[in-house]
Amino acid sequence: MSFSLAIVGRPNVGKSTLFNRLVGRRLALVDDQPGVTRDLREGEARLGDLRFTVVDTAGLENETDESLPARMRRLTERAVDEADICLFLIDARAGILPDDEVFAEILRKRAKHVILAANKAEGSAADAGVIEAYSLGLDEPIRLSAEHGEGMNELYAALLPLSEGFAERAAAEAPEVEVTLSEEEAEAGEGDMRLPTRDKPLQIAVVGRPNAGKSTLVNAILGEERLLTGPEAGITRDAISVQMDWGGVPMRIFDTAGMRRRAKVQDKLEKLSVSDGIRAVKFAEVVVVLLDAAIPFETQDLKIADLAEREGRAVVVAVNKWDVENEKQDKLKWLREQFEHVLPQLRGAPLVTISARTGKGLDRLQAAIMQAYDVWNRRVPTAQLNRWLEGMVSRHPPPAPQGRRIKLRYMTQAKTRPPGFVVMCSHPDKLPESYSRYLVNGLREDFDMPGTPIRLTMRGQGDRNPYKGRKKKNAGALKKHLGKLQSKKD
Template structure:
């Protein structure tokens, strides 16, 4: 494993800005509001020839362990324990505060190499804060500007002696995957995905409304309190990726911020969190939509499910807090009926019930995820596809157009992930949407593609495998 470098400090000193600068992408949400970061986030970082894993952390605050601030601090403490070196960031313009001194005393007890950074020193600003920082006892502070990229060369020289011996380099595939989850890039949803590679992790996003138990679910799956949890809704703000393994297959679990109705999202921070979640869905392969079993499935859940299907991702419905549901048979039937009625394109989506808190029946979830992933990757041989098409047309021919029959001459699967079928028909414009739905439903039943988004495109033209056609 490459060496880890934890970035710590009190709230609003620029830790996330520095993290984004080191990883070379805007992965962490940055805002002037103190306490934006709550969970710790990891990313493949580079400074010159030095490669390591940077760890962004929540702002250090004095608080009771059971409070939200206290639980955030515990996440930061865990990051420090795992780190080969610590970057202790202060605000060079504000100088050293009593809170900085308090946590400097704490850091000295952790037996980790500490580099003191005076941030916000662009253009020579923050000279007083740099001078004052000498009194913290971590040697010469390094003046930097995370926003403008100043002082990073001096940082690399100071850092190399602490982590060069521990780092094994950041494998290219791992770095790609860490960046892939939340990189701010444009994606062509109709572009052919790369062939299935069993060595690359499955991208699994966990989404849902606030307080549905997403972070609790991820913690239970990985067997560690890696993510901040609690009764407060909206605890998670960033999409946090965690490398994991299930039955020998690598999985990249991505916990996301809760999605509320658009009309209720007013604050800038929540808008940024929602955008981060939607971007994560777009780059996922399988999405687990977590419901609160006691609340059932409401309109917002259906909106999220519809968005996942529109993005062409495989979907699994995970009903959490099932131990709190009194009439379970009725609750399950209501969820399935709601899906059938309001989301017909998601027909056959697996619905898994469990309790993330106790772990009861949680072993049902990952088999359902792997099954959906296999369906999402499925390729249907052209010969089988056209035999199926002949049977479907014989059973129910396309409706007449202008008194003339409409012929579908040929079908082929042009891509997987999700399964995408091209139909060749000279008068394609006369084939109604209702007939395409008939074909898609038949495709699901015949080839076991239940709950997987299927795209079907009509193309004018001749069968490319036949020289002459009538």
């Protein structure tokens, strides 16, 4: 990305609609009610041949106390300070309001470059507001309609001369998952495991119920108040990503909206927020399921962890607010027992106790994330797998449905991220699920793959004999040849 563009303005002027238009996807939540966006959201924008980072911000509120709107305003001011260009959006149909004049003055003092745009400018009803925008003293306003895509050429013309002065920035890309191994890599059990780099950082999603402390945890990892926090449940609405080096490892961390049970999700915005969090899980490599130490392992926590497992992501369970827990040893023992009982599909996944408020336990969390990432990339040589399979079958042979014995002939690792194995066998459709679980649990224990999702596929080779039919054909040819020799002899 060549530069960063922060979209700023009063609430409900169309900032998120324009953000979605520029990134070409519906990433930011959009609704008719004001104040939907609360955090800073970054995306990769495309406009003609320009590629840049666009930042959607909370609506600028004229508040300076410790209220939620005031904290939102401070985050937006930080975005103004950090952005290369600020796109100041006004509502052409509403005209210039006193708050617009206040924020224009703020941008003149704090922003490096300011572009003024009058949104909702389709039709003659917006003409008066567009003309009025000249009074802000920020040069000629661009006439836009983010909803209908009008004015994009004019925005491109305004950005083009500014873009030439900025250095290139790395574009964040979706993680590699379900990586197929070549025959050589499968045989050797090794290959080029992708290590996190600045271009492709390790993707982490922090998920959990509302008010579990997700944004506080991300702020503690960053060492600054980057994300909006507070005692109110459900402050975060979008899945917000921030990039950093943690322990020398480049990472991109997604803070997601709290996920509640579907029956309790009535508000339209919260429905969009939950789907946004689910999308963050799909784009992550490691998912940190954050629990509240006071009320861990509720039904929704289990569903979130199960979602991460079904998506094939490495999972780390972090128990937050540990600093206020009194009986720590007894509670920790109980947590581990409960974890094994309620999440058997993630048996052995790292479980760490932390306090996002004080920062205690973050080093253990970082080590657990790296351990889970390493296991998620684990590769096992084919020869070692087949020796292991032979031992597993001899200890506990597969059943013989209707008297037909199932033969497990051969095993190899086909994929990583997460580890995926293929077993060639006879009658794969008759092998019970319990025997597959027996093999998966053995893989976890014997090859040190705790907690990570493991994909095991049974594939039938059939009883086809490549020489079947050739015997009869060859016999006929031999008989014919012998007949010719006999006639020559006669």
